[in-house]
Amino acid sequence: MASVANILLVEDDPLASAGLDLALTRLGNSVTVCESGESALRRLSERRPEIVVLDVMLPGIDGVEVCRRIRAEDSLPIVLLTARSDDIDVVVGLEAGADDYVVKPVKPRVLDARLRAVLRRVDQAPGNRSTHGDLVIDRGTMKVRRSGRDVALTATELRLLLELSRRPGQVLSRRQLLASVWEHDFLGDSRLVDATVQRVRAKIEDVPSKPVFIETVRGFGYRFVTP
Structure with missing residues (x-):
C-alpha cells in the first residue's frame, strides 16, 4: 500500500502511542510521535506534517490549546483523540478548529479511515x-x-x-x-x-x-x- 500521509501523532501514553505508531506505519503512513504539546509545537515549527492526530489530555499544554495555536497560523488538518464521546473537551476542541475526533481506544484501521477521509477533503477540488x-x-x-x-x-x-x-x-x-x-x-x-x-x-x-x-x-x- 502506498504511503497515505505524513502524520504527527501527539500522545503522552507510551503504550498507546507505540501501538498506533506501529499500526499506522503498517498501513502505509509515515508517523512522527511527540509526547507533549510543547514538543509537538516545536516539531511543527521545524517540519509541517500532512495531518495531526492530537490527544486531548496532554501534560502541560493540553490538546485543545495545541489545536487552537495550530489553527491560529495554519489550516493543517487536525483529528482529536479523546477518552469519552460526551466529553466537553470534544466540543471545545471542535470549536478550537479540529476537523474530526475519535474516541479511545480506537482501532487503527478506523483511525486510518478517518485520516483518509479528512485528507480527501483537502484534495477534492470541484470546478465552477x-x-x-x-x-x-x-x-x-x-x-x-x-x-x-x-x-x-x-x-x-x-x-x-x-x-x-x-x-x-x-x-x-x-x-x-x-x-x-x-x-x-x-x-x-x-x-x-x-x-x-x-x-x-x-x-x-x-x-x-x-x-x-x-x-x-x-x-x-x-x-x-x-x-
Missing part, C-alpha cells in the same frame, strides 16, 4: 465559481472571498461550505452533511456539523449570531441562502 452577494466561492481554485478579501478556511470548513452552497435554498440534514463532508455513517456525531458551521459563520457572516448565508432549520439541519 459561484457568487452569492459579496461572497464568491471558487470551486476551481478552492478559494472563498468576501467583499474582495480572501477568507481563510480549513479543508473541512471549505468542504462544508461547498456542500451547502452547491444547492442554495435546499435544506440539508446533519446526517446528510456528516455523510457528504465527513464520510461518516450513522455513528457520526452532529456536534461536528454544528461546531464547523459556527466556525464558518464566524468567518463569512457580518454578525454570526444573525447569519445571512447559512440558516439553521431547527430540528433538521442547515440551508445556504443567497442574499
